[in-house]
Amino acid sequence: xxxxxxxxxxxxxxxxxxxxxxxxxxxxxxxxxxxxxxxxxxxxxxxxxxxxxxxxxxxxxxxxxxxxxxxxxxxxxxxxxxxxxxxxxxxxxxxxxxxxxxxxxxxxxxxxxxx
Numbered sequence: 523x524x525x526x527x528x529x530x531x532x533x534x535x536x537x538x539x540x541x542x543x544x545x546x547x548x549x550x551x552x553x554x555x556x557x558x559x560x561x562x563x564x565x566x567x568x569x570x571x572x573x574x575x576x577x578x579x580x581x582x583x584x585x586x587x588x589x590x591x592x593x594x595x596x597x598x599x600x601x602x603x604x605x606x607x608x609x610x611x612x613x614x615x616x617x618x619x620x621x622x623x624x625x626x627x628x629x630x631x632x633x634x635x636x637x
Contacts, residue, residue, distance in 0.1 A: 540609040544581050547574065550613065558590065558617040562610045566592045568617060572600040582607060593617055 540562070547554030553574050560568035569587035576583040585603045589596040 541611055542581065542609055543585055543603070543606040543611045544574070544576065544583055546611045546613050547571065547585075548580065554613075558614040559587075559611055560614055561605065561608070562612050568614050569603055570595075570617075571603075590617070 543554075543559060546559060547557075550557050553576070554571045555574065556571065558568040558570050568590050569585075570590060571585060571587045573586040574583060575585075583606070585606050586600040587603050588598075588600050
């Protein structure tokens with residue numbers, strides 16, 4: 523019995539480490555530029571990422587974006603995002619889908635209305 527691993531019985535299940543903004547963005551196309559991200563405790567608030575400056579390690583840097591509330595932009599100009607290194611960021615897929623749909627609809631209208 524002592525040869526077996528006694529720690530397995532008493533050990534707690536491992537928590538998944540939450541991600542900072544850059545660790546979330548690395549799996550998105552173009553490092554998340556144009557996509558919406560938010561801190562996990564924010565309600566109806568997100569940033570549309572416009573610019574990212576990465577440090578060499580790829581996990582740290584600076585980011586800028588346009589703040590959104592309820593899917594609508596709060597400001598016209600991008601601002602530097604604070605707290606990008608905190609481990610509480612998530613990708614908001616629903617806003618990205620709605621924005622992609624808005625972008626594609628005017629293109630189809632322009633093509634059908636040409637003379």
